Amino acid sequence: MNLPAADLRSDTVTRPTPAMLAAMFQAPVGDDVYGEDPTVRALEAETAARFGLEAGLFCPSGTMTNQIAIKAHTEPMSEVICEQTSHIYLWEVGGIAFHSGASVALLPGDRGRLTAAQVEAAIRPENVHYPITRLISLENTHNRGGGSCYALPELEALADVARRHHLPLHLDGARVFNALVATGQDGREYGRLFDTISVCLSKGLGAPVGSVLLGSKAFIEKCKRIRKVMGGGMRQAGYLAAAGLYALEHHVARLADDHRRAQQLADALAARPYVTEVLPVETNLVIFRLADTMPAEQFLAHLEQRGIRASSFGPQFIRFVTHLDIDDAMLARVEAALAEL
Numbered sequence: 001m002n003l004p005a006a007d008l009r010s011d012t013v014t015r016p017t018p019a020m021l022a023a024m025f026q027a028p029v030g031d032d033v034y035g036e037d038p039t040v041r042a043l044e045a046e047t048a049a050r051f052g053l054e055a056g057l058f059c060p061s062g063t064m065t066n067q068i069a070i071k072a073h074t075e076p077m078s079e080v081i082c083e084q085t086s087h088i089y090l091w092e093v094g095g096i097a098f099h100s101g102a103s104v105a106l107l108p109g110d111r112g113r114l115t116a117a118q119v120e121a122a123i124r125p126e127n128v129h130y131p132i133t134r135l136i137s138l139e140n141t142h143n144r145g146g147g148s149c150y151a152l153p154e155l156e157a158l159a160d161v162a163r164r165h166h167l168p169l170h171l172d173g174a175r176v177f178n179a180l181v182a183t184g185q186d187g188r189e190y191g192r193l194f195d196t197i198s199v200c201l202s203k204g205l206g207a208p209v210g211s212v213l214l215g216s217k218a219f220i221e222k223c224k225r226i227r228k229v230m231g232g233g234m235r236q237a238g239y240l241a242a243a244g245l246y247a248l249e250h251h252v253a254r255l256a257d258d259h260r261r262a263q264q265l266a267d268a269l270a271a272r273p274y275v276t277e278v279l280p281v282e283t284n285l286v287i288f289r290l291a292d293t294m295p296a297e298q299f300l301a302h303l304e305q306r307g308i309r310a311s312s313f314g315p316q317f318i319r320f321v322t323h324l325d326i327d328d329a330m331l332a333r334v335e336a337a338l339a340e341l
Helices: 018-025 038-050 062-073 095-100 116-122 152-164 176-183 187-193 217-229 238-250 255-270 296-305 328-340
Strands: 055-059 078-083 103-107 132-139 169-173 196-200 211-215 275-278 285-290 317-321
Touching: 018 238, 038 055, 038 211, 038 238, 055 062, 055 217, 055 238, 062 095, 062 132, 062 169, 062 196, 062 211, 062 217, 103 116, 116 152, 132 152, 152 169, 152 187, 169 176, 169 187, 176 187, 176 196, 176 255, 211 217, 255 275, 255 285, 255 317, 255 328, 296 317, 296 328
Parallel strands: 078 103, 078 132, 132 169, 169 196
Antiparallel strands: 055 211, 196 211, 275 285, 285 317
């Protein structure tokens, strides 16, 4: 019997559930560029309400929502403060330079997390030789940090720095619902601290595509023009937005199952002699280092032969990601494959 593949490469590989597909097919739609798609409007309003912000803008991807926000907050010869392994810097094709003509102040974090003192020290003084600090951007959970989460007091301290220096604070919330479920925080607390938030629907929430940029009504109106020039104006987008609405209603609480399974994988890996390090697991990402005696290519090939897929995450580092399409039976197969090596 052919078993379904256990794809641990990313939580972006999920497919819509039958119930999500049914919601998509039944969605009322209109032309979103004209502002006439009721399902898109409903998704934008619902997402904004969950974070206590005024308005939302539905876009094809989290890269687009991040880059729109950065462009709207900055101008050429300005600078964005972020952690050195941030998605906006490492994984968005140099978009900060390409779209915004802005510089980046890269800070070393604790598994991706910055402190208020670090950020305050990086704010540029007035000097004709320097770019002007215009934006502070955080990532929660942090991908390269293995799904690490900020504690609320840490975020409050960072927001205090931003406000004292009259700087906007942006959140790359690609996996923000994982952070909320893991910590018990409320999204509306984030709306109190962040000026703008990018919320991804196509990772742990399981929608096939889409992210929502959140902010004030005036800011989102400005961002609509930037979305248009980037090619992100969509027409009957309600079919996609319906998947996001369904995900918000049905797939948030279940993220706790992904976190449990990720911890189970981490425990299994820690017991294997060919694994030298497993980053602390807080959410659904498991990053670990293989001993030099176990080449990463050999490890990945062994899994692939058993219908298990994973990602290389740097020299001898591997990433597992649990998600909607990984169940306990698949997890047992992964643990058995690890034990065979």
